Amino acid sequence: MEMDLLSALVFLSVAEYTSGLVELQFLGRAPLLMQRYTRTTLPTLYQCLDLCVTYKLCKSFYYTNNNAIRRCVLNADDFRQISTWGANYGYTSMEKAHIPKRYGGMCSGHSCAINEMCMQSNTTYVCIEHDYSTVKCPEEWARFEDMCYTLTTDQLTFEEAKEYCANTGAELVTFDSWKEFTQNKGWIHFRLARTLGKLPSGNLWTGLTYSLPMPHWLPFNHPDTNESDLCVLMTYTSRGTSGSLRIGPLEARSCNEQNGVVCQHKAPEHWP
Structure with missing residues (x-):
């Protein structure tokens, strides 16, 4: 399902480069076999990290930055492996559990339901129902x-x-x-x-x-x-x-x- 999420990302800030992540060969599991529920074009990897945090439904993501194509894909299942930092290969894949806690702003650790998206509101957050399949x-x-x-x-x-x-x-x-x-x-x-x-x-x-x-x-x-x-x-x-x-x-x-x-x-x- 395609969705223009840029309007929902006005609260997201570009974070600095994160160290300490493990670089491994990309998992050979085909996207068609993953329970992918959304993909969108985002300027930076860090916005993709933040976006995954806002959805309880998101269990993993991968981000592509190749030949000017910058795409964030959120999945409802995990990779069942260590997160990968493939900056040298033009992509990054990561399980949500391995996203550093400083991402997501006020939505980090939110309590929104599986059918809701977390959005920051001043110094707190609100939960907004989304229309993705659970x-x-x-x-x-x-x-x-x-x-x-x-x-x-x-x-x-x-x-x-x-x-x-x-x-x-x-x-x-x-x-x-x-x-x-x-x-x-x-x-x-x-x-x-x-x-x-x-x-x-x-x-x-x-x-x-x-x-x-x-x-x-x-x-x-x-x-x-x-x-x-x-x-x-x-x-x-x-x-x-x-x-x-x-x-x-x-x-x-x-x-x-x-x-x-x-x-x-x-x-x-x-x-x-």
């Missing part, structure tokens, strides 16, 4: 708005796939709109590439019901069969040497086929 997805799950998603390439029948999702407190994925479908295509592509290391072809079970007519916005190949026991899956196809996948279309196949699985969590936990 959903807490399980580790390595993707998040889109208030939903959590995961997938496995283990080969399961449709009934086994439903049981697999249920065992994680989730259900087979469904798509209620074109926007939701296209958003899911993006992380499914990313996760398949990351999980498989290469990009073969295959299928993933969904929780959609095959009944005519199917939604007009959903790319769908209808079966050449009158079989009644059909379940809906999402195909993915390697584009050869291009290093990419074609996600979709969807198809109706025998529920006894064995395919991968995509799960969604409609009632996930929230950050405390």
